[in-house]
Amino acid sequence: MRKFWLWFMILCFVVGGFGVCVAQEKESEFIIFHYWTAGGEKEAIDALFKLYAERNPNVKIVENPVAGGGGETMLAVLMSNLAAGIPPDSFQDHQGNQQKDYIDAGYLEAVDDIWAQANFEARINPMWVKTLKFGGHVYSVPINAHRTNWLWYNKKMFEELGIKVPENYDDLLAACQKIKEAKPEVAPLALGTREKVWSTYLYDMVLLTTGGPDFYEKANTGRIDFLNDATFRQAMERYAALIPYIYPWHATKSWDEAGALLKTGEAAMYWMGDWILGYYLAIGMQPEVDFSVTAIPGDIWMGHADTFPLPKGAPHPSNARDWILMCTTPEAQKAFNLIKGSVTIVNDVPFDVYPDPYRKRSAQDLAKLRAVCDGFHGGMITPAFGSELMDILTRFLVDKDVDAAIKSIAEAAERTKLAEACSWFWE
Numbered sequence: 001m002r003k004f005w006l007w008f009m010i011l012c013f014v015v016g017g018f019g020v021c022v023a024q025e026k027e028s029e030f031i032i033f034h035y036w037t038a039g040g041e042k043e044a045i046d047a048l049f050k051l052y053a054e055r056n057p058n059v060k061i062v063e064n065p066v067a068g069g070g071g072e073t074m075l076a077v078l079m080s081n082l083a084a085g086i087p088p089d090s091f092q093d094h095q096g097n098q099q100k101d102y103i104d105a106g107y108l109e110a111v112d113d114i115w116a117q118a119n120f121e122a123r124i125n126p127m128w129v130k131t132l133k134f135g136g137h138v139y140s141v142p143i144n145a146h147r148t149n150w151l152w153y154n155k156k157m158f159e160e161l162g163i164k165v166p167e168n169y170d171d172l173l174a175a176c177q178k179i180k181e182a183k184p185e186v187a188p189l190a191l192g193t194r195e196k197v198w199s200t201y202l203y204d205m206v207l208l209t210t211g212g213p214d215f216y217e218k219a220n221t222g223r224i225d226f227l228n229d230a231t232f233r234q235a236m237e238r239y240a241a242l243i244p245y246i247y248p249w250h251a252t253k254s255w256d257e258a259g260a261l262l263k264t265g266e267a268a269m270y271w272m273g274d275w276i277l278g279y280y281l282a283i284g285m286q287p288e289v290d291f292s293v294t295a296i297p298g299d300i301w302m303g304h305a306d307t308f309p310l311p312k313g314a315p316h317p318s319n320a321r322d323w324i325l326m327c328t329t330p331e332a333q334k335a336f337n338l339i340k341g342s343v344t345i346v347n348d349v350p351f352d353v354y355p356d357p358y359r360k361r362s363a364q365d366l367a368k369l370r371a372v373c374d375g376f377h378g379g380m381i382t383p384a385f386g387s388e389l390m391d392i393l394t395r396f397l398v399d400k401d402v403d404a405a406i407k408s409i410a411e412a413a414e415r416t417k418l419a420e421a422c423s424w425f426w427e
Helices: 002-026 041-055 069-083 096-104 112-118 126-132 155-161 169-182 196-220 230-245 255-259 275-282 317-326 330-340 357-368 383-399 402-415
Strands: 029-033 060-063 140-142 150-154 187-190 267-271 291-295 300-304 307-311 370-373
Touching: 029 069, 029 317, 041 060, 041 275, 041 317, 041 330, 096 307, 096 383, 112 140, 112 317, 126 140, 126 370, 140 317, 150 155, 150 275, 155 169, 155 291, 169 187, 169 196, 169 230, 169 267, 187 230, 196 230, 196 267, 196 300, 196 370, 196 383, 230 383, 230 402, 255 267, 255 275, 275 330, 291 357, 300 357, 307 317, 383 402
Parallel strands: 029 060, 187 267, 300 370
Antiparallel strands: 140 307, 150 267, 150 291
């Protein structure tokens, strides 16, 4: 009997030790989903991976990038995995209604303790807190602040034609007209709608420049009468007025390919978020030589953040939590944003770290101007409404039918219960 118990204890020790080894082996990986695959983007996430590897030399990083503008492809794969109970350790996300969908489904775990440890709330703009806190809890850490009310332009072409740099919608329309008259072969406005999401960026622009920030937030959260609101109709008419000046083969271009039209001279201006800066630098374009940028409107900072949440049931939770904690540090924020084209979301990184004037201005503006969260990527609108809006605007780019677009948007807002789904924003 004593021999039995002796062998039993030895067996338990061996098996138990093997179990520890298995657990350690499982914890030796960090699995992350993201869709940063274009020039500038890939280098930025790689900089974070390098920093993480220095902190965790024994952890193997397993990345699952899925290309697709706006992340639609990756999000479809991710949702399938989350629903099946096989989440990654973290994934690229945004704030607002996009994140709320995951929270409502029970897919995310709160990271209040990480925010408290990093004193994070005191280090960011109140707008971010408003769009990242749900029921008093936070579920992710944002790594950057992407400004989206930027109009990029071919500086040499503007100088050649003597065109005033636009500061508002009327200036933008006048610039389009002058470019078309002087260079009929050039598209005044670049656009790529191979992924339909980018049609919503012009929608955000006309809402904001027509009605101002308060109207913009109400429209994107369903708190206007879309059918009868005169300001909303004016915004859609302004969108329609720009359509003749948009690159005609936009449906064939991705967001980065559309941006490259400024380099080739096939287009003169591009309404796009600041991630295009990382792409421009990656393809050899020189700031203030080949291109420049202006904010429209100049007194508002509009944008969104990329965040990393903690999924429930993450296979390597300790590694996931260390990744999320790392992203709160100025070191990680700088490593990512100096390459990505965005700015740090934390306010304790000096403005002069940026080598270009655009991010210096963006960081300064974020610190002092009214900030609003953009529609589709920022999660001001819901994914359900956003999906319909993309289809509506894609048709609108072809038929230019303002009445039909307004009617369809009103019906989509009612069908998806946009106002009800966005009520959290006003609580």
